[in-house]
Each structure stands twice: as C-alpha cells, then as structure tokens.
Amino acid sequence: MPDPYIRVAVAGDGDALGALDRAAWSTLHDVVPPPQPPYRPFFDESHRPDDLLVAELAGAIVGYIRLVRPTPLASNAHVRQIQGLAVAGTARRHGVGRALVRAACTEAGRQGATRITLRVLGHNTPARALYAAEGFAVEGVLPGEFRLAGRYVDDVLMGRGLTPY
DSSP states (O other), X not given: OOOOEEEEOOGGGHHHHHHHHHHHXXXXXXXXXXXXXXXXXXXXXXXXXXXXXXXXXXXXXXXXEEEEOSSSOGGGTTEEEEEEEEEOGGGTTTXXXXXXXXXXHHHHHHTTOSEEEEEEETTOHHHHHHHHHTTOEEEEEEEEEEEETTEEEEEEEEEEEOOOO
C-alpha cells in the first residue's frame, strides 16, 4: 500500500469524515453510544475543518486526526492535544495511523507547541502501542473512568515533548 497523502481537512470533507467516523465506532475507543440517524454534521463550532488532518489513499479519505489546544488558557498555549484518531478498516495496519500521528506532531511543532498530549482507553492496546512507538509516555491513569459494555475502563493520559518547527 502506498504512503497516505496527509492534508488539512476542508469543509467539503464533512460527509466522508462523518461516514468514516460512524464506520470506525467501537467500544475499543469510543465512550459515547454508537451514532444513530439523523446524524449531526461532522463539523460544527467546536469541530472545525482546520483542526483536522486527513489521510487519503487514491483520492479517498481513509483516516483523520484532530489536533487542538486543550484549553483557551494562555498558560498552556504551548500544548496541543490529539482529540480523535480514526482509520478506515481497510487501511488499518498499513501505516495510516502512524502517518497521522507523525503529521500531528509536526503540525503541533509548526504551531509553536512544545508538548502534545492525548487520552486513550486503557484496553485500547493497538492505539497505546502506536502512541508509545511514536514517543508518547503514560503520564497518568484515571482508573475505572468509564463504564463500557458492562466493564470499567481506565482513561490513560499520554504525552511527549516536541521540538518547535
């Protein structure tokens, strides 16, 4: 499989990203119930196209990563947070997620961030392994933070330093 083309999302990507998000839904990484029609628009005031990097293969969107400031506070303007990563089932295990994480780190550094953080469910072994391989370390654990499919699941906080672009 060729390397994915990574770019900033545009408003016209909303339908494709919404469909990808719904298809990727799983208790492995989602803490909300599965989406039901009528579906809300993928983009809104809090979820803007310029907050997302998308991965394309052969012109089709196969993944995205959302990179935002975790708060509006000036005191942590040096931090960016990954608040969503999804890869189409057909594109998994082909480096798309890794390419998106690397692109998010590069973009965060370009924006002047010196740190990047994320939250991942404790039982999401594939995502945790990917993040660890890309230099993220566990910085905290909220035990039993979520109850999913009848079991308590930890919320794992991970982060890493960045070299500004």
